[in-house]
Amino acid sequence: MTKTAxxxxxxxxSPIPSNGDLAGKYMAFRxxxxxxxxxxxxxxxxxxLVDITRVPCTDSFIRGVINLRGKIIPxxxxxxxxxxxxxxxxxxxxxxxxxxxxxxGEITQGVLVDQVQEVLSLEADKIEPAPSFGxxxxxxxxxxxxxxxxxxxxxxxxxxRVLSGDEAKPRVLG
Amino acid sequence: xxxxxxxxxxxELAAAVVMTEANDRKSVDTVRHCLHxxxxxxxxxxxxxxVIAQAEACFACEKQLGPLGADADALALSELSQAVGRLQSCxxxxxxxxxxxxxxxxxxxxxxxDTVGLIGEFLSESEEGLGRADQILMNVEHxxxxxEAVNGLFRVFHTVKGVAGFLELTAITTLAHTxxxxxxxxxxxxxxxxxxxxxxxxxxxxxxRRMLAELRAAVQDSAxxxxxxxxxxxxxxxxxxxxxxxxxxxxxxxxxxxxEPAVSVSCNSHSPxxxxxxxxxxETVKIDLDRVDHLVAMVGELVVxxxxxxxxxxxxxxxxxRVRNCLSQLTKVTRDLQDVGMRMRMVPVANLFQKMARMSxxxxxxxxxxxxLVLSGEATEMDRSMVEQIADPLLHMIRNAVDHGLEPPEERxxxxxxxxxxxxxxxxxxxxxxxxxLADNGRGLDRDAILAKARGQGLLGANDTLSExxxxxLIFAPGFSTAKQVTEVSGRGVGMDVVKxxxxxxxxxxxxxxxxxxxxxxxxxxxxxxxxxxxxMVACGQDRYIIPTLSVVESIRPSQGMLLTFAGxxxxxxxxxxxLPLVYLARLFNISDAKSDPTxxxxxxxxxxxxxxxxxxxxxxxQQQVVIKSLGLGLGPTRFLSGAAILxxxxxxxxxxxxxxxxxxxxxxPSTANDVAGAPxxxxxxxx
Numbered sequence: 001m002t003k004t005a006x007x008x009x010x011x012x013x014s015p016i017p018s019n020g021d022l023a024g025k026y027m028a029f030r031x032x033x034x035x036x037x038x039x040x041x042x043x044x045x046x047x048x049l050v051d052i053t054r055v056p057c058t059d060s061f062i063r064g065v066i067n068l069r070g071k072i073i074p075x076x077x078x079x080x081x082x083x084x085x086x087x088x089x090x091x092x093x094x095x096x097x098x099x100x101x102x103x104x105g106e107i108t109q110g111v112l113v114d115q116v117q118e119v120l121s122l123e124a125d126k127i128e129p130a131p132s133f134g135x136x137x138x139x140x141x142x143x144x145x146x147x148x149x150x151x152x153x154x155x156x157x158x159x160x161r162v163l164s165g166d167e168a169k170p171r172v173l174g
Numbered sequence: 175x176x177x178x179x180x181x182x183x184x185x186e187l188a189a190a191v192v193m194t195e196a197n198d199r200k201s202v203d204t205v206r207h208c209l210h211x212x213x214x215x216x217x218x219x220x221x222x223x224x225v226i227a228q229a230e231a232c233f234a235c236e237k238q239l240g241p242l243g244a245d246a247d248a249l250a251l252s253e254l255s256q257a258v259g260r261l262q263s264c265x266x267x268x269x270x271x272x273x274x275x276x277x278x279x280x281x282x283x284x285x286x287x288d289t290v291g292l293i294g295e296f297l298s299e300s301e302e303g304l305g306r307a308d309q310i311l312m313n314v315e316h317x318x319x320x321x322e323a324v325n326g327l328f329r330v331f332h333t334v335k336g337v338a339g340f341l342e343l344t345a346i347t348t349l350a351h352t353x354x355x356x357x358x359x360x361x362x363x364x365x366x367x368x369x370x371x372x373x374x375x376x377x378x379x380x381x382x383r384r385m386l387a388e389l390r391a392a393v394q395d396s397a398x399x400x401x402x403x404x405x406x407x408x409x410x411x412x413x414x415x416x417x418x419x420x421x422x423x424x425x426x427x428x429x430x431x432x433x434e435p436a437v438s439v440s441c442n443s444h445s446p447x448x449x450x451x452x453x454x455x456x457e458t459v460k461i462d463l464d465r466v467d468h469l470v471a472m473v474g475e476l477v478v479x480x481x482x483x484x485x486x487x488x489x490x491x492x493x494x495x496r497v498r499n500c501l502s503q504l505t506k507v508t509r510d511l512q513d514v515g516m517r518m519r520m521v522p523v524a525n526l527f528q529k530m531a532r533m534s535x536x537x538x539x540x541x542x543x544x545x546x547l548v549l550s551g552e553a554t555e556m557d558r559s560m561v562e563q564i565a566d567p568l569l570h571m572i573r574n575a576v577d578h579g580l581e582p583p584e585e586r587x588x589x590x591x592x593x594x595x596x597x598x599x600x601x602x603x604x605x606x607x608x609x610x611x612l613a614d615n616g617r618g619l620d621r622d623a624i625l626a627k628a629r630g631q632g633l634l635g636a637n638d639t640l641s642e643x644x645x646x647x648l649i650f651a652p653g654f655s656t657a658k659q660v661t662e663v664s665g666r667g668v669g670m671d672v673v674k675x676x677x678x679x680x681x682x683x684x685x686x687x688x689x690x691x692x693x694x695x696x697x698x699x700x701x702x703x704x705x706x707x708x709x710x711m712v713a714c715g716q717d718r719y720i721i722p723t724l725s726v727v728e729s730i731r732p733s734q735g736m737l738l739t740f741a742g743x744x745x746x747x748x749x750x751x752x753x754l755p756l757v758y759l760a761r762l763f764n765i766s767d768a769k770s771d772p773t774x775x776x777x778x779x780x781x782x783x784x785x786x787x788x789x790x791x792x793x794x795x796x797q798q799q800v801v802i803k804s805l806g807l808g809l810g811p812t813r814f815l816s817g818a819a820i821l822x823x824x825x826x827x828x829x830x831x832x833x834x835x836x837x838x839x840x841x842x843x844p845s846t847a848n849d850v851a852g853a854p855x856x857x858x859x860x861x862x
Contacts, residue, residue: 053826053827055828056765057763058809067820070803072804072806074808102807105807
């Protein structure tokens with residue numbers, strides 16, 4: 001229990017710390033040898049890889065849907081979403097179930113990642129603002145900040161923006 | 175009576191069979207005994223042929239059980255258990271069918287049943303009110319009277335008085351009225367609600383409650399509803415306490431004298447005739463809808479888990495006869511529970527129909543047409559949320575029937591029809607679904623006008639030809655209207671496509687049949703409930719999909735002769751003279767390892783968007799009921815899917831949106847390029 005007070009005092013409505021107030025706990029996970037982090041309040045649970053039902057005529061980064069204790073949730077392949085090769089599944093592949101508020105209400109989704117690591121407590125001085133990659137760049141929109149812990153660099157993701165940003169766009173078939 | 179005896183005999187037999195092990199002679203003897211009883215029952219009562227046939231099958235199994243006193247033949251025993259299962263379901267359907275017939279019959283229920291129903295409502299409402307009154311009284315006792323409290327009490331007694339008066343329950347009316355009069359004075363401020371007056375209201379509340387209990391008992395036993403002896407004393411007290419403020423004459427209006435028989439009201443008006451004894455008092459409980467929904471959802475889960483257990487390979491492998499029998503009982507109980515759960519959400523369509531009747535009267539008035547709305551099958555029950563959802567579409571359709579369907583009186587007279595137009599609105603069960611039919615005896619659809627309009631609006635090329643039913647379905651195209659002018663009633667062309675979309679959202683469909691000069695009939699077919707559908711699971715490559723059974727006409731494995739080839743591709747099927755387009759699910763859904771030769775695959779004939787087509791899939795896996803779940807947010811558009819379900823193995827199965835597939839997919843086939851109903855939505859689809 002280190003200095004995590006800012007998080008606990010926050011309401012559920014704003015789990016993402018605003019600018020300069022990014023300190024808090026992050027779930028670190030690995031994707032193609034790079035570490036990423038998700039605000040812990042947006043992570044509902046982590047489940048092992050289960051049978052994913054493919055949904056036809058959807059974006060390629062949507063792996064399908066799974067049955068999460070009677071609720072049906074979509075699973076996103078984060079590698080595909082970031083334009084990398086599809087996730088080769090291994091024993092360490094897991095689905096992080098995230099929950100975030102969008103304009104259309106609360107959304108629960110699964111995110112397929114290579115491996116989860118640990119929950120990190122990042123203090124404000126260990127987080128740098130996201131550098132500008134140029135207008136319209138993929139990363140600039142998705143990254144809240146860059147965390148540093150034990151020589152590692154962790155991209156802190158705004159998962160709501162990552163996942164909901166594209167889904168409203170019309171799908172292009174063919 | 176015979177039905178009840180039969181049911182109990184079958185129940186007993188089923189229980190005995192479940193408990194039986196082949197090497198347990200005693201239990202086998204019990205089964206024989208039960209079979210004997212069943213035989214007597216079947217022969218004694220006038221059972222339907224079907225039940226007798228199933229019972230005979232059971233008796234045939236008995237013979238194979240082997241000699242008396244010896245170990246039973248295990249195979250025969252399991253056959254018997256299956257036969258009993260069939261008998262059970264057969265008897266259940268026969269027992270239910272007469273009820274259904276009466277439920278959908280158009281006659282009105284007798285007045286006696288009506289009254290009993292009203293009394294039932296009155297009892298539960300009044301008891302609720304009295305509970306509220308007690309609470310208020312208790313508060314008043316502790317904290318003193320407030321205007322709000324007195325008002326609350328006044329309202330309770332006022333309501334009781336109103337309904338009791340309507341039901342001619344004079345004793346209750348008098349008591350409620352007298353109490354109300356006194357409370358009225360308290361409300362005006364002329365009297366203070368305290369001490370003795372407070373006590374007398376307590377007593378009045380208790381007395382009303384006692385009288386309600388007596389009324390309940392009286393109605394249940396069809397006995398006379400006698401009044402309480404202490405009533406008169408209480409009335410005197412109430413009057414005396416009110417008299418402080420107002421003259422005695424005003425305080426006791428129309429109060430009957432103690433000797434008058436009006437106080438000891440007889441229950442002739444509300445007790446059912448003893449000869450029939452049919453109208454039982456129906457108790458109702460008000461439950462939060464969320465809880466019911468939750469319960470129904472949980473039952474849905476139970477159904478899924480049950481089928482997971484029953485179909486588990488481990489259990490199927492090792493099952494002894496006992497385990498199998500228990501599992502089949504489990505299945506039966508689960509189905510019954512599901513049935514009960516479903517019924518909790520069901521409400522009769524009567525309210526909806528009456529609303530429509532009132533609407534149609536107004537509409538007829540506005541449009542200057544004489545019309546009569548004939549209702550039938552008002553007692554048919556439907557899922558509550560579906561009743562709500564169907565109200566708007568139905569309203570649109572009635573508007574259209576009045577405005578476009580029925581002719582003005584002069585025109586009707588010229589056509590040799592009665593001036594008064596008739597619209598028939600009926601509801602009934604058919605083939606596992608609910609049908610709502612709206613038929614008018616007006617002029618029928620004007621197909622030439624529809625075609626001209628469709629061409630004018632660019633929905634149709636000038637040289638396209640359509641079948642009659644395809645022309646009829648044009649009226650569901652967005653923006654379509656043939657009305658010469660926009661009237662207050664209808665003609666804006668936004669009606670029918672909204673109707674179609676709303677119905678599709680409920681997994682329902684609509685068909686039209688029309689005869690020029692005779693009228694038009696719209697037939698809406700809806701699933702029994704929104705929560706669960708009967709589905710046909712089909713396989714295509716590695717994928718499994720569920721097609722709602724309501725949309726499936728048949729499924730066949732076509733022979734080479736039935737297939738028509740166009741440009742080197744098998745694109746159509748000749749089904750007994752009907753040429754239907756073929757849609758390959760594998761191509762539609764981008765499935766790679768599916769069978770490409772239709773003669774090796776299965777063609778499921780589906781019906782949607784007013785047309786039929788053949789859907790080519792690898793095989794039909796099974797038929798099962800599934801609980802519909804939403805695919806949820808975060809998946810993007812999924813237009814060919816209407817939802818998902820959890821399958822027996824715990825995986826997710828996707829439910830096809832047949833309307834959408836039929837509306838879209840046909841357009842890609844050269845033979846039917848003139849598809850119009852779905853065209854505007856389809857154009858951007860253009861997939862190679």
